Amino acid sequence: MRASFLVAPMYVAMIGVPVLMILYVISYAFAPLICYYVLLPLIVLGLFIFGVTGFFEVYASTSTRSPLLKMESDSISEFKDVKLAEKHEIPIDLVVTRFNNHTKKLEKQTYKSGASRFTTVLDMLLNAKSEGDQTLSFRYSCRMGICGSCGMVINGKPMLACEANSINNVIEGKIEVGPMEAHPLLKDLVTDFDEFFNKHISIKPELYRNDKKEQYAAQHEYQQKQSQIEEFLPYSYCIMCGLCMDACPVVNTNKDFIGPQPLSQAYRYYKDSRDELGKKRIESIDTLDGIWGCEFAGACSKVCPKGVDPATAIQLLKNEAIKGDIKKE
């Protein structure tokens, strides 16, 4: 639910505060008293209103939204706009950027292929491998968008090959496919996930209980209300495909930045009412290469095929970290 009645005061404050500040500077020389007793309180009031309304804007827009609803606005409507192939099969050139592990260079190769209305980019790659070039390497497994194997860059956009309908993605008779270059390249479309997994492990992604023995013995179930589940459920859909890391401009320039995937998972466990690690979970990522490395570009949330919103998760973690600091003092 979006708190829309807060939008107006937010914008008034946003425009009002700079105007008041300019007035303050201009009038300070000849009317300092007006500045102290009228303008300054108004500026403080404006900042306060901006802070409160802004917070609710961000917070309200993130709570309990079904990932599917978000998809509906992006990918689903896109699909429905497409005119499905009228002919049985249309010819498509599959242009694959392959990483040659001997020369360490990227090379483009074109496979003549075709697609019907049901063909996915993964189907086309499999066809290229079995009918054209057995040496072509790429990862895949479930072909239903849940295992997270087939993340790659299709027409410049990080996505899952098994979820990419071919006809939907043709541009001028061809589809361009390449590896996720934010991960170290291994062969063709296959990238090295070791670093990515290590970053995931580094945030201690497990449900933490003080009584480990009780947790393992699991005699009685914990209670959890639906409203409590919805606090973390949207962030628990992560399939670890690595697409958000590939899309993130910070990950691409600073290899030490933990990145959107692990941070979103830190938030997932932080918000789980069963978790008892509490603020400690945030202390370890309250660093420049942790949550503060995020510049809120939002690319991670845009490319996530499962509707997880790491960008928001990280801003909420920042918020929690600041609240924590105030308490400490």
Add this chain to the structure above:
Amino acid sequence: MEILDYDIVIIGSGIAGMSAAIHASKSSKKGTKIAILSKLHAMRSHSVAAEGGISGVLYPGQNDDSYDLHAFDTVKGSDYLADQDAVELLVKNAPKEIRFFEHIGVPWTREENGDILFRAFGGMSVKRTAFAADKTGFFMMRALYDYLIGTEGIKVFHEYYITELLLDKTRVAGLYGFDMSTGERILFRTKACIIATGGYARVFGFTTTSYSSTGDGIALAYRAGLPLKDMEFIQFHPTALAPSGILITEAARGEGGYLRNSKGERFMKDYAKSKMELAPRDIVSRAIITEINKGNGLVQKGSEMAYVDLDLRHLGKEKLDFRLPMIREITIKSIGLDPAEEPIPVRPAAHFTMGGIHTDINGRIMQNGLREHMHGLFAAGECACVSVHGSNRLGSNSLSQCAVWGRLVGMEAAKIASSSNHVPLTKLKEMGYDADECLNKFIGKDGEYSPYHIRDKLQNVMEEHMYVFRTQKGMKQALKEIKNLKKEACNMRIEDKGRLFNTNLRDALEIRNLIDLSEVATSGAIKRKESRGAHSVVEHKERNDKEWMKHTIAVISRQGPKFEYIPVKITKWKPQPRMY
């Protein structure tokens, strides 16, 4: 060739494999070294694709439910081929697993008051399937992986492919394989080994399973001379999305979905009057194919596939988004159809393989038939045949099976590892060199047949003759063609000669496994002259308890699989006619 020493090595990282690793670590002393190998990234195993839920009687006595009722449903669903002592073990331990997964983070769907909620499933008398929307397997896998990496003493080997199981007479010696990412050959020496590599439904092209479900572990065991059990029983899931075969969970019907033919009739009234759409899977699959054969199916434009309708429109958008969000996501993304507005085109697809490596009730792999078990060698999950599903598995019993036997074999393996030694290194090295030579020979193949064409032909043969209804003539034809394909497979052409991430080599090795397993399944099916559960023969329409209430055991020989039979264990439930 690198040699690595471990106390316990687990192949396969699905729910059974990861559970085994965790419970092995928890029940062994400090310093025990456990390795878990996966041919994929460990968290991507096919268990992630499980949708509907996990069965278990969490509150016996409530809701008219009891362990005995769950066991009876399972035995009846299995068409009386399940070993009843194993079924009783399953139902007693399943609730514990649901609680364990809750304690490590699975977001079970709940009642208003915070209790775990249950949904109806095929063949179950009452609601006893716990679920997390329609991504149950995925959530269980993620929780397991996250818990596993925080558990002491477990090393995860992502993307390692095992080509040989090395045995020293009646005990396990080690495993031989390669690291996909480097091509480096690895020899594992171990005191105990657990095989948890899943089923072989990929012998069919139209299947709900991942590309990775190629039964590698079963084939490893078979080639090492270990017995396989009940391989002819392959389950066809009634509702796979046309044309891809992606699973549309049974929970869609559990939540109230209807099956309709081209006339719009709910045709299940003619096949299972009391249970309707929620009859066991073998019955619903046969009903769908019968309707299609009668001319009451529909034909999909673009794929020309015959199908029936799965109608979820009356459930409403809100319920679909809450209880079946993935189904809606999948149909919209893959065929541009919103189940809230249109019925889903479905037909039966290969889904689960009841057969597997012959184990006893404790998950120990047997040497042969009824005789002794192997020392330190276990199997769990879909690759194992305990047998708890008999000739037809009930929906949502597989996740409980994986979790229950995963825990059991993990704890058993820990015991073995603490009381045994490794085999001498020189002995293992010898075996390793032999395995190395075999693999080199395999890679060196420059024959005339593309492995992919062999696979396509195999899948066509299986689909034509080993599908929902089988005929003697068809099955014999299939076996003949499989034997030809086996010869062609000896003359394969592997074009990728590189070491680094050679998926061509992996595919060829998988295809060799699929051929071996198809041969065993088809030969066993020809021999079984009755219709029971998922095995339905046109010439022998009835179940024949007098002659065929027994498990098929297959062992490798030069001429192909050799068969013997062992009795079914019956404790409480005498065979009755199976009516729904």
